[in-house]
């Protein structure tokens with residue numbers, strides 16, 4: 052059985068929430084989606100009983116700090132493990148060409164050459180093109196360009212236990228992708244803040260959505276379950292309640308506002 056564990060659900064500026072990243076896990080292994088931006092990922096993985104040597108597949112959606120930088124911390128730890136024979140199998144890193152250049156560039160400045168040599172010995176970069184398909188841990192994935200207004204960014208769709216699941220990264224849905232999204236069972240979409248607090252957080256000026264605007268858009272496309280993440284953190288433990296309240300009147304399906312470390316299980320009912 053496949054489930055998702057949210058390692059983080061915050062946006063790029065959060066301190067108490069970790070930046071948005073998660074694992075898709077089943078009996079065949081884990082697939083790490085983004086890494087967040089600090090060494091915190093190592094703690095989150097440990098809390099989730101996921102060993103670094105068990106991560107064989109990583110996807111990085113785009114090259115912004117809150118999605119990519121912890122890969123460098125993982126490299127630092129993993130390269131030492133590789134040097135000592137604790138990691139021997141290849142790790143696939145799925146990303147677009149801009150992400151690839153960013154990883155290579157940053158690594159070259161912040162990691163010593165011996166560790167770079169060790170990590171590149173065990174990594175296999177898979178540079179993604181639009182509509183590329185790969186099977187990872189028994190699940191078929193189709194990666195696609197989300198047609199971001201900002202930095203080049205990829206998402207993916209896959210079938211999990213007969214549910215069409217779509218990961219849309221951290222930009223508002225581009226209408227050119229509407230037909231891909233329509234009728235999906237589960238869609239992840241960013242929600243930078245509550246709509247009633249847009250004037251405080253200015254979601255729109257940094258190319259993000261409010262919870263209400265995201266829910267309205269996805270409701271028009273008959274999405275069944277909407278996962279809202281990549282939020283601000285000012286409401287503490289009331290976040291789930293407030294974001295759900297704001298969106299439930301405009302969304303006919305199920306709204307999920309996960310907390311950090313929450314597990315999302317997929318419905319079998321159709």
Ligand SMILES: [Zn+2]
Nearest residue numbers: 063115117221
């Ligand atoms: Zn982000």
